[in-house]
Amino acid sequence: xxAVEKILTLLALGAVFGFAYYSLxxxxxxxxxxxxxxxxxxxxxxxxxxLREAKLQNKTLMVYFWTIWCIYCEKYHTxxxxxxxxxxxxxxxxxxxxxxxxxxKQDTRRFGVQAPPYIVFMTPEERVIMRVPGxxxxxxxxxxxxxxxxxxxx
Amino acid sequence: MNGDLLLYxxxxxxxxxxxxxxxxxxxxxxxxxxxxxxxxxxATLVLxxxxxxxxxxxxxxxxxxxxxxxxxxxxSGVLAGQEGTLLFWAMLIAAGGLWLERNSSELSRRxxxxxxxxxxxxxxxxxxxxxxxxxxGSPPPEGYGLNPxxxxxxxxxxxxxxxxxxxxTAVPFAGAVVYLLMSARGxxxxxxxxxxTEGLQWLRYAWLFSTISMAFxxxxxxxxxxxxxxxxxxxxxxxxxxxxxxxxxxLHLSVEHRRNMRRYSVLAPLLTAYxxxxxxxxxxxxxxxxxxxxxxxxAGGAGKYVMVLLGxxxxxxxxxxxxxxxxxxxxxxxxxxxxxIFYAAVLVLIVMTFIVFYGVSFPPVVKLLTAKKYAVTKxxxxxxxxxxxxxxxxxxxxxxxxxxxxxxxxxxxFLIFSAITVLAVFIKPGENFNIVDYTSFISAKxxxxxxxxxxxxxxxxxxxxxxxxxxxxxxxxLMGLRMREMGVVLIHGGLAVIAIGVVFSPLFTSxxxxxxxxxxxxxxxxxxxAEFHEGFGRLGTWGVHTKEVPSEYSAVLLGVRxxxxxxxxxxxxxxxxxxxxxxxxxxxxxxVRGYVDQAVLTEHAMFIRLVDGGSSLWVAAPPxxxxxxxxxxxxxxxxxxxxxPDGTTGAVLLSERLSFLEEMAFRRVQEVxxxxxxxxxTIAEGVMKYETYSNGDARRPMIxxxxxxxxxxxxxxxxxxxxxxxxxxxxxxxxxWIGVALFVLGIVLCILQERRLEAHRSMMQ
Numbered sequence: 001x002x003a004v005e006k007i008l009t010l011l012a013l014g015a016v017f018g019f020a021y022y023s024l025x026x027x028x029x030x031x032x033x034x035x036x037x038x039x040x041x042x043x044x045x046x047x048x049x050x051l052r053e054a055k056l057q058n059k060t061l062m063v064y065f066w067t068i069w070c071i072y073c074e075k076y077h078t079x080x081x082x083x084x085x086x087x088x089x090x091x092x093x094x095x096x097x098x099x100x101x102x103x104x105k106q107d108t109r110r111f112g113v114q115a116p117p118y119i120v121f122m123t124p125e126e127r128v129i130m131r132v133p134g135x136x137x138x139x140x141x142x143x144x145x146x147x148x149x150x151x152x153x154x
Numbered sequence: 155m156n157g158d159l160l161l162y163x164x165x166x167x168x169x170x171x172x173x174x175x176x177x178x179x180x181x182x183x184x185x186x187x188x189x190x191x192x193x194x195x196x197a198t199l200v201l202x203x204x205x206x207x208x209x210x211x212x213x214x215x216x217x218x219x220x221x222x223x224x225x226x227x228x229x230s231g232v233l234a235g236q237e238g239t240l241l242f243w244a245m246l247i248a249a250g251g252l253w254l255e256r257n258s259s260e261l262s263r264r265x266x267x268x269x270x271x272x273x274x275x276x277x278x279x280x281x282x283x284x285x286x287x288x289x290x291g292s293p294p295p296e297g298y299g300l301n302p303x304x305x306x307x308x309x310x311x312x313x314x315x316x317x318x319x320x321x322x323t324a325v326p327f328a329g330a331v332v333y334l335l336m337s338a339r340g341x342x343x344x345x346x347x348x349x350x351t352e353g354l355q356w357l358r359y360a361w362l363f364s365t366i367s368m369a370f371x372x373x374x375x376x377x378x379x380x381x382x383x384x385x386x387x388x389x390x391x392x393x394x395x396x397x398x399x400x401x402x403x404x405l406h407l408s409v410e411h412r413r414n415m416r417r418y419s420v421l422a423p424l425l426t427a428y429x430x431x432x433x434x435x436x437x438x439x440x441x442x443x444x445x446x447x448x449x450x451x452x453a454g455g456a457g458k459y460v461m462v463l464l465g466x467x468x469x470x471x472x473x474x475x476x477x478x479x480x481x482x483x484x485x486x487x488x489x490x491x492x493x494x495i496f497y498a499a500v501l502v503l504i505v506m507t508f509i510v511f512y513g514v515s516f517p518p519v520v521k522l523l524t525a526k527k528y529a530v531t532k533x534x535x536x537x538x539x540x541x542x543x544x545x546x547x548x549x550x551x552x553x554x555x556x557x558x559x560x561x562x563x564x565x566x567x568f569l570i571f572s573a574i575t576v577l578a579v580f581i582k583p584g585e586n587f588n589i590v591d592y593t594s595f596i597s598a599k600x601x602x603x604x605x606x607x608x609x610x611x612x613x614x615x616x617x618x619x620x621x622x623x624x625x626x627x628x629x630x631x632l633m634g635l636r637m638r639e640m641g642v643v644l645i646h647g648g649l650a651v652i653a654i655g656v657v658f659s660p661l662f663t664s665x666x667x668x669x670x671x672x673x674x675x676x677x678x679x680x681x682x683x684a685e686f687h688e689g690f691g692r693l694g695t696w697g698v699h700t701k702e703v704p705s706e707y708s709a710v711l712l713g714v715r716x717x718x719x720x721x722x723x724x725x726x727x728x729x730x731x732x733x734x735x736x737x738x739x740x741x742x743x744x745x746v747r748g749y750v751d752q753a754v755l756t757e758h759a760m761f762i763r764l765v766d767g768g769s770s771l772w773v774a775a776p777p778x779x780x781x782x783x784x785x786x787x788x789x790x791x792x793x794x795x796x797x798x799p800d801g802t803t804g805a806v807l808l809s810e811r812l813s814f815l816e817e818m819a820f821r822r823v824q825e826v827x828x829x830x831x832x833x834x835x836t837i838a839e840g841v842m843k844y845e846t847y848s849n850g851d852a853r854r855p856m857i858x859x860x861x862x863x864x865x866x867x868x869x870x871x872x873x874x875x876x877x878x879x880x881x882x883x884x885x886x887x888x889x890x891w892i893g894v895a896l897f898v899l900g901i902v903l904c905i906l907q908e909r910r911l912e913a914h915r916s917m918m919q
Contacts, residue, residue: 002489005497012501016508019538024516026601027534033525039597069388074531082598137684 030068036098038066039081041091043098047107050097054124060152062094065108065118067101072135073117080138089145121148157200157286161241161277164193164248168274171251175267184255187266190273191252194245201238201285205231210293214238214285220299222720222820226310227300233313234300236441236456237285244276246321250356253325261332261349268328275463279456302821302845302852308374312367316394319363320433323397326353326360326404327430330423331471338478343415350412353426355908357405360429362901364398369894376887377855383660384890387532389514393439396514397432399507403500404429410496416486417493420479421500427471434464439514495556499549502542509538529596536590537607547618547653548572554646555625557632571621578614586661587611615657622650637910641903648896655889659863662885667702667870669878670711677711678831680704681881707881709867712827712839714877720820727787731767738792738805745789746771746807747815750780754799761799761806764788772798775809787813822846824873828856830865830881838865842879844872863887 001009028037035042044050047063054061066073080086090096099107101116111120119132129152132144167189174183201214205228210216218231218238232238251273254266303309330353333346371391372384385391404425411422438460489497513535517528552568582588590608600608626643633639666681682702727745728736738744748764748771755761759774764786773788780786788809796806816822823845830838838858845852855868863885870878 001483002487002494004494005489008494008498008501012505015505015542019505019509020512022603023512023534023538024520024528026603027528027530028596028599028601030527030529030596031525032527037596040599068529068531069386071386077596078598 038077038098043096047097050095054095058124059095061122063097063120065099065101065113066116070116076117080141083138086142123152157197158284160193160197161281164190164277168270171270187251191248194248198245202232205229210297211289213287213289216289216297218300220297230310237283240280242317244273247324248273250325264332265328269324272324279459282456299849302847302850303378306374306378308370312370315363315367319360319367322356322360323430323433326356327427329353330427333423334474334478343419354408357401358901358905361401365897387535390440392510392514393436397429400432401429403503407500420475424471424475431467434467438464495553502546506539506542533590537604540589544618551621551625555628571617574617575614578617579610581613582611612657612661615653619650619653637903638907641900644896644900648893651889652893655886659886664883666705666881668709672714672875675711678708681707681709706833708831710829715825718819718822721818729766730764730771731769734769740794743791747787750784753780773807773809775812778812785815826877842867842869844869
């Protein structure tokens, strides 16, 4: 192989391996076998696990239905759940479940959810407080959280 | 007719063809190849006919069709699922096998064997999950139907063009594999030169159809999915780009290889073969169920066989290539500058292909191994590809403008344009010039390198684009206006036009919302956009807050209409007046359609008086919530001389349930007509629709196209008392489609030129 082409080939190989290595290490992990990680919070992967935890801690349960390809879910993650005030409320006052609709078909059927995003708020006694289909902007979402907490506690 | 018999017959034909080739029996081979293609073609036609006449005794037809569709949507059902596409693909491969009959060289015979083998494999996969599976039980009068989102003229053609493109890669695959095998065993490369030309021509067809298919898919996504994007790096989309990229690389390298048979004698056929391999990969992504995607819900039983084929078609060319490379490592120590430029462009293309391939395949692989799921989203692809894309554009400019006579000038121009590009990376007139608004999908946190690359200014695409256009003009001047040169210039000019479209259109799309009450027809309202504020908001907390702000645009609600379309089982009932003209006989079952006039609830049933055209009939049914004037269909037994709620006696139809016309209609359409104004001047006008089907809903946007861009409006939800819509102003978007049109025109010119040369060559002989 001519010298110039040899150098070009080595550069290309370097680009390929460099990319493969760095991209694997810098791409955020969405979930592992225990939790789903959305907005820097830990979310249970199944309703059952979440419910057990909600009963233990006597907290309101937030069941969030999402998929990787859903654009409004991304908006939820980056603009709503990540907003510091909402993030704090979610972290302290709720037990969170994130149901990946492509994977967890059982819980998707159980709640009859057709399309993501979709959120169901429940008491630890499994009473539905509110169903929120579709995307809700941050301000409104915060109001929803507060009214859910007010009603759930009552 | 049992179509599976046709498939078995095709299988037998393929067996004859293979035996004929192996035993050197010409008549057996010819018979087998014709039979293989003939039976698969017949099977495809039988299936198409079943769709055309809505024969729901086939489960596959029932699943993807409905009797109310116009013919082209009925026929599009043939390729709506795995069963039909595999059959069609097998048929196309068999057609390639037949085409090879026209050549008598040894290479052609062996390639034919490979093609016949592939056709048999695909026929086998079709048999595993046959489109001719009967409907379990007695066939229903009406089909389930396509997903309403797929009812679109572009989508009706998208699978057809996809598989024409995929099908055209089988012959070049076979040729390349056999070429690698023969030359690794010592035949001279030059003997196969004719074959490189044939392979090139097939690849051009494959490239043409793949280009069209991706464009149709993009236009469909743009129109139908509501968010107005044409590309989202969904795994299935991305995996469809892969064969296209490999074909592009293979085309360039094969041209160089043909020019000098000693160069790229391994890489050119390897890439040619991999064009097919990646179509199998794309199929695996769609059908295997391993990949998570919007498209992947159509996973089916042949998935594992696709994976096996993927393994074979990836390993065989690679091993043969390595063998040949090991035996005949080229001793060439010098390359021309021209070759180096070509080679560099192909390498960049290969790196980009790898990035896409890795982005599609590493998440599922890692997930299988470690249960860890990575956030690989569209930003991942945009970020990693963009720097290489710029490099590719620059090298393309160099390749186009280079010739030995202007060697120095060309290199100098390349350096100048590259320098301007690097400068442009840092020039940002505004925040929205960031090439990628990087988010990690799951949170607001940004990894460092991602944030850095994301900050590159979109202006950086302009110098390379200008360079390509300039280089195209140089090339046209250097080479004259020959047909093939025109093709090359058009394609690369198209690339430049597309580059502007894909980079700028998403960045400068602005989005507004408006909502009207139904009664506000004729009223003008400003279109609102969401403004983001960082700081302390209404609740005294820090964060990002949105506020709706009026824009310079406004909308006028021109009208709201609702209607039903296409009654599915039209004709089996009679109207009340028709029925009353006939003599009713006691105990007979009738179906009657009429308007609710009066409803009386008694202790036994609900008595409903249906009227129509001056006649009336009482119907007894379980209690329903009805409104006066509602149109319903009741079916049941008639009793004569029954005491009626109005005190008289007469006929009553006992109906177990009422059918509402709404549920029997093919679709309910809500239509909203609007006008969009900018500073008081009309810039767009049109109709958007919300369609409700028995198996789902679909929103059809209003798209007012202009050279500078589109005005795109879509209803947010079903029209109730409130009509709310999202309006997007999308500049530059049509550059993408114009660029694709240039691609198509250019490659067609190249194909025609090759045919002319071929005719010329055969005349010379």
